[in-house]
Amino acid sequence: xxxxxxxxxxxxxxxxxxxxxxxxxxxxxxxxxxxxxxxxxxxxxxxxxxxxxxxxxxxxxxxxxxxxxxxxxxxxxxxxxxxxxxxxxxxxxxxxxxxxxxxxxxxxxxx
Amino acid sequence: xxxxxxxxxxxxxxxxxxxxxxxxxxxxxxxxxxxxxxxxxxxxxxxxxxxxxxxxxxxxxxxxxxxxxxxxxxxxxxxxxxxxxxxxxxxxxxxxxxxxxxxxxxxxxxxxxxxx
Numbered sequence: 001x002x003x004x005x006x007x008x009x010x011x012x013x014x015x016x017x018x019x020x021x022x023x024x025x026x027x028x029x030x031x032x033x034x035x036x037x038x039x040x041x042x043x044x045x046x047x048x049x050x051x052x053x054x055x056x057x058x059x060x061x062x063x064x065x066x067x068x069x070x071x072x073x074x075x076x077x078x079x080x081x082x083x084x085x086x087x088x089x090x091x092x093x094x095x096x097x098x099x100x101x102x103x104x105x106x107x108x109x110x111x
Numbered sequence: 112x113x114x115x116x117x118x119x120x121x122x123x124x125x126x127x128x129x130x131x132x133x134x135x136x137x138x139x140x141x142x143x144x145x146x147x148x149x150x151x152x153x154x155x156x157x158x159x160x161x162x163x164x165x166x167x168x169x170x171x172x173x174x175x176x177x178x179x180x181x182x183x184x185x186x187x188x189x190x191x192x193x194x195x196x197x198x199x200x201x202x203x204x205x206x207x208x209x210x211x212x213x214x215x216x217x218x219x220x221x222x223x224x225x226x227x
Contacts (some may be wrong), residue, residue: 042174043117043204043218044155051213089154095212097143103154 003094006102013109020060021105023090025053027072030092030100035064035075038087038104047088048075080109113139115207117219124167124195125227132190134205139143139186141207145216146178149202161188195226 013019014091023033032051036044050057050064050073057064063076077084090102114137124130134144143162147155159175161167165185169175177199188207191198201214205220208214 029211034215036218041202041221041223042117043220046215046217049215090194091216093216095215096208096216098160099145099157099216101155 002100004090004100004102006090006105008105011104011108012105013107015080015082015109015111017080017109018107019080019084019107020074021088021090021107022074023070023092023102024070024072025092025100027082027092027094027100028071029094032093032096033064033066033073034091034093034099035062036086036089036091036101038089044089077107080107082109082111085109113137113209113215115141115205115217115219117205117222119215119222121223121225123227124160124176124185126196127194128191129191130195130224131207132203132224133189134190134207134219136186136207136209136217139207139209141188142185144182144188144205144207146180146190147187147204147206149204150223151202155204158190171218195224197226200224200226224227 034049038044048059048062052068061078066073068078089103093099116135144191146158158173161170167180182188206218
């Protein structure tokens with residue numbers, strides 16, 4: 001019940017396209033859902049986060065869509081750029097304690 | 112944005128020696144710090160959680176006598192890998208949250224440990 005599932009494992013997108021990464025959870029106590037971007041040899045960096053009282057949050061080219069009833073949330077990267085090529089992790093927590101991370105998605109954006 | 116500084120970024124040590132990794136929150140008070148281990152192309156594996164001034168809580172399977180964690184202040188936590196062996200070679204990452212209920216989790220840039 002503590003797992004966060006993430007798909008796809010890897011994703012290849014053309015420059016300018018939309019990258020979509022999906023996550024699902026079981027624990028209804030989770031109330032904070034961040035996304036992280038990690039480049040090789042670096043620590044993860046917080047991209048965007050959402051709480052379940054809203055269904056969508058947008059920051060620049062990054063949008064989180066949240067479906068509370070389905071216990072799913074997704075990251076959309078609009079106008080994907082080669083510089084977006086990285087590994088993306090979704091996560092879930094209960095009031096910023098006990099973060100559970102998805103297995104990650106390796107995104108490659110082709111020039 | 113909040114900054115977590117981790118040092119060193121890379122360290123090579125001989126088998127049997129100990130290595131200390133420092134993690135500092137530079138512009139916020141970190142009530143809770145987390146230490147993760149990451150294997151190549153894998154997700155983050157939580158090793159332990161530490162709160163300032165109290166003993167760290169270790170995840171199942173993590174040897175507390177091998178991985179010593181000290182959270183001496185609201186801005187500093189250290190991880191000491193004692194009597195390191197080649198199988199301890201990995202990427203270690205610290206992270207920290209602040210005082211708010213939904214305070215974001217911020218990561219350091221990781222330490223690549225190689226034990227020869």
